[in-house]
Amino acid sequence: MSAAARQPTVADVVGTTLAALGVEVVFGLMGSGNLVATNALVAGGARAVTARHEGGAVAMADGYGRTTGRLAVASVHQGPGLTNAITALGEAAKARTPLLVLAGDTPAAALRSNFRIDQHDLVTSVGAIAERVYDAGSAAADAERALRRALVERRPVVLNLAVDLQAQPARHGQPAPGSPASSVPAASRLVAPAVPLPHPAPAAVAAAADLLARAERPVILAGRGAVLSDAGDPLEALGEHAGALLATSAMAHGLFAGRPCALGIAGGFATPLAAELLPQADVVLAVGAGLNGWTTRHGALLADDVRVIRVDVEAGALDAHVDPAVAVLGDAAATARALLAALRERAPAVTGWRTPERASEIAARRWRDEGWEDRDAEGSIDPRTLTVALDDALPAERTVVVDSGHLTGWPSMYLGVPDARSFVFVNAFQAVGLGLGAAIGAAVGAPERLTVAAVGDGGLFLALPELDTAARLGLRLLIVVYDDAAYGAEVHHFAPGGHDVALARFPDADLAAIARAAGMAAATVRRPSDLDALTDWLADGAAGPLLLDAKVDPTVCADWLAEAFRGG
Incomplete structure (x- = not known):
């Protein structure tokens, strides 16, 4: 039938x-x-x-x-x-x-x-x-x-x-099955959210505006809630009036891309300059950000006497991890606009931290500008050298998806993205192995941009079935495997303490061969010149996925790793 x-x-x-x-x-x-x-x-x-x-x-x-x-x-x-x-x-x-x-x-x-x-x-x-x-x-x-x-x-x-x-x-x-949308009443069709989110109370806005008006070194720190609210532009306008520097949690990376006074990610991935400036802030406006140990380096990026303004749509999140001087229950974008209006009533725009000299310093001290000592180990590539080379080779219009594991910091710190929707940080649960699937979904959702999946070898092995899915769909997808033949986070965390980490190490695997068997192009990368395979793939139109099995130097330990394990 x-x-x-x-x-x-x-x-x-x-x-x-x-x-x-x-x-x-x-x-x-x-x-x-x-x-x-x-x-x-x-x-x-x-x-x-x-x-x-x-x-x-x-x-x-x-x-x-x-x-x-x-x-x-x-x-x-x-x-x-x-x-x-x-x-x-x-x-x-x-x-x-x-x-x-x-x-x-x-x-x-x-x-x-x-x-x-x-x-x-x-x-x-x-x-x-x-x-x-x-x-x-x-x-x-x-x-x-x-x-x-x-x-x-x-x-x-x-x-x-x-x-x-x-x-x-x-x-x-x-x-009935196959009915067109017109069979459902127009008022019932839900393509996008139509329910207004909480608008901030005037008294809370006034208290927050009073605090910002007195600030000399304010910082606006935006999190996932600001991304969900599309609050980037109103927060930038507020920052310009208040003379505030901008920063994000890792989940909101890209929200302030291209802004001259944006410090990038706060927390373990913060640049040395951001780590120097953030503790000098006298007022921090945290918008849709949890202010957990990852974002604050367990409090090290917040001065003892800093005054914190918290903005969130959930009342229970307003005092999580850090007690606020002012708490504002409200949607991120709506609150930013209300704060800007209130601030304009109180004081004219100020320069604050937003001097030309500060903007130039921020532009000149990205992670890639800080330099590093390339280990140049035989048969492997330094993960920092690899990631900067990728950043230079890839088109600016890209989506970057980052899996969990020791590799997490390198793409987050060294790969630029055009906006917050172009950065998918699959680390809210800190579960290894979800990055490839998320990247496939991102590539389906935004086929006009090249999608880059940054995964470890451990994460890829947990998601191997989806290599078939990526190949079958013919996606414009670059899969970069930071392959250290180990669960690198555990190796680097426990080995210095004298623990036996043999069970966290594995024989080297030919992941490029596995990818070819799944039906996609692949190459092994041991030195920068091996990235010619990427250049050729891009020149050919990036038709169908490419996997790069990058044999990264297993002796290079990410600086942020110690902070990660402090939180459990």
């Missing part, structure tokens, strides 16, 4: 409703618990991107959402399909990515089913929201509610779909 001839079901209603609401892409791996709903979503106009592992599918949706700013959707089977996706779901939850996961679920009465787990509690345990379809009559409303919650609450939502309920006939009045 054809799909058009059979009786529409609840699963059809869910997929059709989501397509009508504007879902554009669904990443997934098909099973009996999610196939019908996913097919209906695709019949309604969404593009399907099939992964090789459920964790890869959710990581792809996460990367797509971070890069495009649009709702990301993934689809997985019940039970093990969902458990396979949990690590990537935890990353997306901690990064506050609006993401909807369709997950099959076991029938309530199937107490002995092999698939049975408590999916609700599993989902909430990693910080995501658990939703469900309740009955055949509410299927469309349940799907729409789950989608809206993901957008409004800026968190992943898992919509659990019991397989017995999915199979029930659709109720009269529910959208």
